[in-house]
Structure formats: C-alpha cells, structure tokens
Amino acid sequence: MAVPFTFLHAADLHLDSPFRGLARVHKAVRERLKESTFASFEKLALLARREKVDFVVLSGDLYDAADRSLRAQFRMQKLLAELAEDGIRTFIVHGNHDPENGWQAKLDYPEEVVVFGSSRVEHRPVHNRNGELIAHVYGISYPEAAVRDNLASGFEPIPGAPFHLAVLHANVDGDAAHDNYAPCRLAELSEKGFHYWALGHVHHRRVLREFPHVVYPGNIQGRSLKETGPKGAYLVRVSETGDVSLEFRDTADVVWMEKQVSIEGIESEQELKSRLELAMSEAAREAGERPAVLRLRLEGEGVMHDGLQSETIVAEWLESLREWYGSPDERDRWVWLDSLEIRTRPAIIGADPAEGDGFLAELLRQAEAAERDSLQGQRLLDEALAPALRHSKLREWKASLDDERRSLLIGQAAQLAASLLREKE
Structure with missing residues (x-):
C-alpha cells in the first residue's frame, strides 16, 4: 500500500x-x-x-x-x-x-x-x-x-x-x-x-x-x-x-473567447445588431468575474452578406459594438471585442448559382471544392497569386497561411467576385 x-x-x-x-x-x-x-x-x-x-x-x-x-x-x-x-x-x-x-x-x-x-x-x-x-x-x-x-x-x-x-x-x-x-x-x-x-x-x-x-x-x-x-x-x-x-x-486571469453568430433569417441591421449584442452579453456571463477578449465570427447565408463585404463597414460595426458595451476603463469585468470575422454567404434566391453552366457557377464550384480540399485550395491560391509572388513579402505572407486561413481567403474571394458579377448583371 x-x-x-x-x-x-x-x-x-x-x-x-x-x-x-x-x-x-x-x-x-x-x-x-x-x-x-x-x-x-x-x-x-x-x-x-x-x-x-x-x-x-x-x-x-x-x-x-x-x-x-x-x-x-x-x-x-x-x-x-x-x-x-x-x-x-x-x-x-x-x-x-x-x-x-x-x-x-x-x-x-x-x-x-x-x-x-x-x-x-x-x-x-x-x-x-x-x-x-x-x-x-x-x-x-x-x-x-x-x-x-x-x-x-x-x-x-x-x-x-x-x-x-x-x-x-x-x-x-x-x-x-x-x-x-x-x-x-x-x-x-x-x-x-x-x-x-x-x-x-x-x-x-x-x-x-x-x-x-x-x-x-x-x-x-x-x-x-x-x-x-x-x-x-x-x-x-x-x-x-x-x-x-x-x-x-x-487559473486564467483574462479569458480569450470566440463566438459564432449566424446571419440566417436576419433582414435588417437592427436585427443583426441585437444578435451581436446578445453574443457579447453571453460572453460576459461565461467569463464570470473575469474580463474577456472576444472574436465574433459571422456565419451562415442571408441577405446581410453583401453589406458585410466592405472592410470600412465591418470596422464601423466593430467600433459601434465596442461603444455599446462600454469602455474597459468603466468596469473591471469588461469584454473587449477584438475582431469581427466575416464567413458569411449570400442568400440563394431561386436556383443555386453553383448549379448552372456559366462562369459564375464554375467559379463557385471551384471555390467550394477548394474549401473542402486543402491541396486544391493551395493550387488555386498559387494560380491566383502567381503574378504577385515575385515580391518576397507576399511570398512570406502566403507561406504563413494555415489551411483554415487559406480556405477562408478563397471563400471570401469567390463570394466577393460573385457579388460583383451579380451587380454587373
């Protein structure tokens, strides 16, 4: 014994x-x-x-x-x-x-x-x-x-x-x-x-x-x-x-957190604001007596997607949510919204554009395949960036990308291209 x-x-x-x-x-x-x-x-x-x-x-x-x-x-x-x-x-x-x-x-x-x-x-x-x-x-x-x-x-x-x-x-x-x-x-x-x-x-x-x-x-x-x-x-x-x-x-003194917020079913900025504020309040409750650093990841498909593709608009959302929650100077149990990550998709109205025969359909099909297959994603990114990779800094940046970040970039690029093509049509 x-x-x-x-x-x-x-x-x-x-x-x-x-x-x-x-x-x-x-x-x-x-x-x-x-x-x-x-x-x-x-x-x-x-x-x-x-x-x-x-x-x-x-x-x-x-x-x-x-x-x-x-x-x-x-x-x-x-x-x-x-x-x-x-x-x-x-x-x-x-x-x-x-x-x-x-x-x-x-x-x-x-x-x-x-x-x-x-x-x-x-x-x-x-x-x-x-x-x-x-x-x-x-x-x-x-x-x-x-x-x-x-x-x-x-x-x-x-x-x-x-x-x-x-x-x-x-x-x-x-x-x-x-x-x-x-x-x-x-x-x-x-x-x-x-x-x-x-x-x-x-x-x-x-x-x-x-x-x-x-x-x-x-x-x-x-x-x-x-x-x-x-x-x-x-x-x-x-x-x-x-x-x-x-x-x-x-034993953590500050909690780092990430929460997902879906845009599905949202048709106005007011509804989106309410969902984001709710996510911040939930983060505060989960952190308990400690402060938290939070990233909100916007996901899902919906009509709010196109309005979230501008970096300027996303920056405005970020600052507005920080103002809504209040300055960390005002409380010990603060939640600092570090970033908003946009991983949304446009709402599909009528037929799925990826099911067609045109350029847009082929673009979206390739992007979806690249998001599923990291090797195909690497190949697609190599082809797209080939002219720019003569610059050493860009080569270093590309080498630093992990599979998740590469997939995110490909998806965002495809959706942005799709939005621009739809606007042109």
Missing part, C-alpha cells in the same frame, strides 16, 4: 509574455493582458497552498524568452519562496522558451525548489510532511531552445519508491501545431514504467492516456485567440492504492 498524496501539475506559464500586436487595443485591456500571466501564476500558487498539496510540478516554459526578464524572475522567486514556507516543494524543468543557456539572474531560491539540469535525467525522492516517502520525481531541462533529440529515452524508474513521476517538455506523436522538440511516442512513454508523465509544450490540455497517465495541462493563461477557453493546471490526487484522479482548475 502506498501513501496518498496530492500534487499540482502546470506548464507553459510564459511569464511576462509581451502580447504582441496590441498597439490598437484599449490601454486598460493592454495593461491587464500584460499582467495576466503573473496574475495567473499567483492564482496557481494560491491554489497549491489552499489545497495543501505535497509538491508542485512545472513542466517547462516558465518564462516567455530564453533571456528571462528580471521582473519575471523576481516574481518567480517570491511565489516559490511562499510555497516553500508552507512546506511545498517545486520541481522544475526548462523548455524551448526558457532553455538552460538563456540569461538568468543570480538569485537565491529555497532548498525546496528543484531545477533539473540538462546533461542527463535526474531524480529526487519526495516525502510528505510526516517524512514518509511518496514518490520519485524525474526530469531533464533543455540545454538550448531547439532540442531535436528524444529526451524521453533517458528516463528509467529507479526502484525504491511507490510512485514514479516523469517531468518532460516534449512533443508527443509529432503534434503539427507545435515545434517538434524532444520528439517521442506515446507508446514509448506508456511502456517506460512510470505512473505519471507530467508534460509541457502543448498549450491545449489533453490527457493522452490513463494508467499510466500521460498529461498535458495546457498553459495557465491564454495569450491569443488561438488559445481560447479555460486555462490552468491539474490538481492530481494519488490514492493509497496508487489510483490517479485529475481535477482541472482554471
């Missing part, structure tokens, strides 16, 4: 993230976002103390840059010292954003803080407050940002502990959405003999496997509209029989 214990698993804190691209954001929003990673970390530390966990695991990318900001390091030192005062140990590995060779201030940390080195996998025994051995914790840090070696291969459990916990910043099974650093396979991790793999690197929480548990907690604070929804850490309880249970705890 093992000794029951509890630990907190978090990763990807990205302290002092610069939140690039905020030049046009309201000052109050910008300032809150710049502090949000610190506020989230403070919530994490408070959670660990409130739950009286035996230890905390931080699985890499504690800082946003290899040359860590001094402010972030001082904040880290303060909070880890507070955890140590409550008898809570912290086990740390560094990842690709904060590798070992990055600049670090010479600061003193309590002996309860363990930072694993990068030369080999190390392990430390962990005892509870009664002095009973509860686990061995293993880890290895990145020596530099781009680690292509399989670090998981160096992990081997050392006999003598009832529970073995591995801490690793890695890309399991080649997740295409993240850099393929410290690549490894889920099957490999599962066969190693560890009870829990505390992973970092992927910013969306995932439990890849149970028994043994292989877990990404995601990051603790969203940093863009690619990182929407709750963010936080896993509170992990291990029973006396060795059973593992996970409880996700949300």
